[in-house]
Amino acid sequence: MSNSGNPNSSDPAITSQPTRLTGAETLWATMVGEGVRDVFGYPGGAILPAYDALRKFPIRHILVRHEQGAAHMADGYARASGRVGVAVATSGPGATNLVTGIANAMLDSIPIVCVTGQVSSKVLGTDAFQEVDITGITLPVTKHNYLVSRTEDIAPALREAFRVAQSGRPGPVLVDITKDAQQNSAIFDFEAAAPAPYRPHPMLRADSTSIREALDLLRTAKRPVILAGHGILHSRAFEQVRTLAERGQIPVACTLLGLTAFPASHPLNLGMMGMHGESWVNQAIQQADVLIACGMRFDDRVTGALATYAPNAKKIHIEIDPAEINKNVRVDVALIGDLKEVLETLLPLLPKRDGAPWLDAISAMKGDAAVRDIQQLPDNGHLYAAHVMHDLWRETNGDAIVVTDVGQHQMWEAQYYKHDRPHSLITSGGLGTMGFALPAAIGAKVACPDREVWVVAGDGGFQMTSPELSTIAQENLNINIAIVNNGYLGMVRQWQEFFYDKNYESTPLLSPDFVKLADAHGIHGAHVRKRGEVISTVQAARKHDGAFLIDFHVEQEDSVYPMIPAGAALHEMIRRPAGNPLVETASKA
Amino acid sequence: MLHTFVALVEDKPGVLTRVASLFRRLNINITSLTVGNTEREEISRMTIVAEAAEDRAHRIMASLYKLENVLEVDDVGRHSAVVRELALLKVVCTPETRADLFQLAEVFHARIVDLAPESLMLEITGSASKIEGLVQILVQSNHKILEMARTGRMAMRRGHHTSRVVEALSDITPGSESVLAGKPKHVALDLIAEEDHA
Numbered sequence: 127m128s129n130s131g132n133p134n135s136s137d138p139a140i141t142s143q144p145t146r147l148t149g150a151e152t153l154w155a156t157m158v159g160e161g162v163r164d165v166f167g168y169p170g171g172a173i174l175p176a177y178d179a180l181r182k183f184p185i186r187h188i189l190v191r192h193e194q195g196a197a198h199m200a201d202g203y204a205r206a207s208g209r210v211g212v213a214v215a216t217s218g219p220g221a222t223n224l225v226t227g228i229a230n231a232m233l234d235s236i237p238i239v240c241v242t243g244q245v246s247s248k249v250l251g252t253d254a255f256q257e258v259d260i261t262g263i264t265l266p267v268t269k270h271n272y273l274v275s276r277t278e279d280i281a282p283a284l285r286e287a288f289r290v291a292q293s294g295r296p297g298p299v300l301v302d303i304t305k306d307a308q309q310n311s312a313i314f315d316f317e318a319a320a321p322a323p324y325r326p327h328p329m330l331r332a333d334s335t336s337i338r339e340a341l342d343l344l345r346t347a348k349r350p351v352i353l354a355g356h357g358i359l360h361s362r363a364f365e366q367v368r369t370l371a372e373r374g375q376i377p378v379a380c381t382l383l384g385l386t387a388f389p390a391s392h393p394l395n396l397g398m399m400g401m402h403g404e405s406w407v408n409q410a411i412q413q414a415d416v417l418i419a420c421g422m423r424f425d426d427r428v429t430g431a432l433a434t435y436a437p438n439a440k441k442i443h444i445e446i447d448p449a450e451i452n453k454n455v456r457v458d459v460a461l462i463g464d465l466k467e468v469l470e471t472l473l474p475l476l477p478k479r480d481g482a483p484w485l486d487a488i489s490a491m492k493g494d495a496a497v498r499d500i501q502q503l504p505d506n507g508h509l510y511a512a513h514v515m516h517d518l519w520r521e522t523n524g525d526a527i528v529v530t531d532v533g534q535h536q537m538w539e540a541q542y543y544k545h546d547r548p549h550s551l552i553t554s555g556g557l558g559t560m561g562f563a564l565p566a567a568i569g570a571k572v573a574c575p576d577r578e579v580w581v582v583a584g585d586g587g588f589q590m591t592s593p594e595l596s597t598i599a600q601e602n603l604n605i606n607i608a609i610v611n612n613g614y615l616g617m618v619r620q621w622q623e624f625f626y627d628k629n630y631e632s633t634p635l636l637s638p639d640f641v642k643l644a645d646a647h648g649i650h651g652a653h654v655r656k657r658g659e660v661i662s663t664v665q666a667a668r669k670h671d672g673a674f675l676i677d678f679h680v681e682q683e684d685s686v687y688p689m690i691p692a693g694a695a696l697h698e699m700i701r702r703p704a705g706n707p708l709v710e711t712a713s714k715a
Numbered sequence: 716m717l718h719t720f721v722a723l724v725e726d727k728p729g730v731l732t733r734v735a736s737l738f739r740r741l742n743i744n745i746t747s748l749t750v751g752n753t754e755r756e757e758i759s760r761m762t763i764v765a766e767a768a769e770d771r772a773h774r775i776m777a778s779l780y781k782l783e784n785v786l787e788v789d790d791v792g793r794h795s796a797v798v799r800e801l802a803l804l805k806v807v808c809t810p811e812t813r814a815d816l817f818q819l820a821e822v823f824h825a826r827i828v829d830l831a832p833e834s835l836m837l838e839i840t841g842s843a844s845k846i847e848g849l850v851q852i853l854v855q856s857n858h859k860i861l862e863m864a865r866t867g868r869m870a871m872r873r874g875h876h877t878s879r880v881v882e883a884l885s886d887i888t889p890g891s892e893s894v895l896a897g898k899p900k901h902v903a904l905d906l907i908a909e910e911d912h913a
Contacts (some may be wrong), residue, residue, distance in 0.1 A: 154901050266736060270783040
């Protein structure tokens with residue numbers, strides 16, 4: 127994320143000269159000044175003055191069905207557009223309903239600003255109706271938050287909130303505004319309310335010594351691997367990472383959130399690393415002698431057991447947050463700063479190198495799997511989620527924004543939908559929030575109305591936020607929805623199968639007829655039960671003008687392979703069993 | 716290892732909670748914490764003492780800096796610093812034990828700040844070990860401590876090291892009330908030779 131200035135454009139008419147405004151008007155005027163065009167919210171008592179003033183401002187308000195949805199929509203909006211997403215809610219339950227969405231944005235470093243109404247300053251702390259200490263509650267899950275009880279403080283707090291949300295390592299910010307602060311009047315002066323300039327973290331350090339150390343490691347590396355993370359998207363360092371990979375002939379492994387940071391079709395892209403990464407990706411990391419971690423944080427889902435993680439590799443960590451250095455994995459060279467800036471310093475000094483021996487060795491590890499094309503596998507009468515994802519990728523030319531929920535379908539999407547465009551996968555990585563997909567997709571569609579948007583969700587997660595179908599209907603949004611329906615809370619069932627003796631306790635799941643549910647919202651839909659129906663139904667959904675829901679009834683007890691059991695070493699993975707229909711040999715392909 | 720962090724923070728409501736919450740989240744017990752005014756009206760100074768391994772200390776520092784209200788952090792244990800705390804001790808004191816207590820107070824440079832028929836109050840300033848030394852002697856000499864209050868550590872680096880933040884603020888607000896203004900910067904104020912005494 128850029129540190130300088132707001133990429134949003136501001137409206138000069140409202141922000142040109144000081145005017146006397148109510149707090150409610152100040153709130154929206156400041157947002158307009160910050161370039162906000164769309165907000166996601168739900169009105170209520172303590173935020174009513176703000177809603178009363180909303181009509182006067184050029185801001186589109188999307189009414190959600192639950193405040194968690196508002197936070198996820200702001201999140202999806204931010205991820206799709208690079209702009210700050212905004213969610214609005216009332217005090218008390220409105221505010222607490224935001225919390226999951228805020229935590230989700232925190233764990234994935236997404237810039238959103240949440241505005242909540244608060245009871246009048248005179249009754250703060252008295253357990254007044256719908257009063258809750260939301261700044262206290264959200265303290266550990268926001269980058270920063272504000273309690274504003276004076277009208278004149280609204281604009282400065284809000285402007286600072288926008289600055290904080292998108293500077294450095296981005297994150298969610300909450301601004302809690304008392305009802306009387308919204309009702310009272312004060313002079314609104316947009317320019318005077320400008321926040322202090324962004325202060326880079328004082329522990330940033332990418333000096334010539336550490337750059338030289340990194341270069342020395344890269345120069346002599348025989349088996350280097352780039353670990354591409356979410357920070358590449360935030361820093362917009364696509365070109366730099368690509369140059370690093372190409373000039374050094376260095377293979378690239380991606381984290382889940384870094385999947386769109388490097389084109390899937392690039393010959394140097396190995397694919398996703400970690401718990402459900404393909405074997406050769408994790409083997410390459412385990413055998414590497416130098417790892418160049420770019421904007422990633424060595425999460426437990428990508429490292430496996432730390433004691434055995436990449437034992438022979440020297441680690442170079444390029445990261446903007448000093449608190450991430452040596453947190454999980456001890457690194458040899460830390461380049462602490464904005465990824466793009468660090469790489470721009472480093473790249474001119476990086477000589478070309480011959481990567482052929484190492485790339486050949488990785489190709490050998492891929493073996494048969496390297497030529498896998500599950501498209502060619504014979505139809506055995508079963509519908510596998512992998513085929514659904516694969517066909518969806520082919521039919522959409524890999525060009526859609528895919529917004530996933532959390533679970534098996536999320537991993538299958540990551541494995542079988544090949545993303546070549548940055549920001550084209552929106553998924554809940556850090557918090558793993560079921561129910562994220564549908565609202566986040568609404569946010570993405572509002573941000574990018576001209577892009578094709580697909581929700582990919584499981585039958586479990588979809589039901590957590592399915593009332594947002596109403597929001598899609600009311601806003602008339604053209605969003606396609608693919609439900610990967612296996613009648614189980616699939617990933618939990620998979621863990622029960624592997625680690626709990628197939629004790630499927632509380633994972634079989636009854637769902638409504640999702641097509642009828644869609645129909646009840648005036649949304650078209652179709653069931654798919656056979657592999658042969660996948661492509662034609664996807665085509666129908668794409669052709670249809672308006673939202674379309676497809677309920678894919680897939681194999682019930684399929685599992686995501688490969689899998690590294692939690693706490694095991696990266697190379698100790700559970701491979702696809704021989705009988706798995708997705709196992710194929712080169713000759714079959 | 717015991718670390719002493721000095722944090723300059725904005726003097727605003729809720730800042731203490733944010734700092735304390737950071738330690739809570741890392742499951743680190745705060746040994747002592749003092750907060751007070753500084754030479755700048757809008758800045759408070761926190762001295763936080765906590766037990767933490769070296770790599771955790773780095774993370775604490777980096778995480779403290781991530782708080783929007785934190786302006787500067789120093790791990791003063793890494794540098795030569797003056798570290799002091801203040802303690803008040805209420806001790807049982809009878810006419811028979813009074814002379815001994817007065818003598819102990821003198822040796823430890825403690826002051827007697829209250830004298831009642833059956834007790835007296837000692838005020839002692841110094842390093843933690845000096846205070847603990849006095850406590851130990853009192854206990855071993857069978858003086859009964861009725862009450863003890865300790866402030867926890869305060870620390871300041873020796874020599875000419877001033878906060879970059881305060882310096883920067885002084886630069887941009889000419890004529891401000893900074894006590895640094897006009898003082899020769901090279902003077903190392905080392906006024907506490909008595910420390911070696913105890």
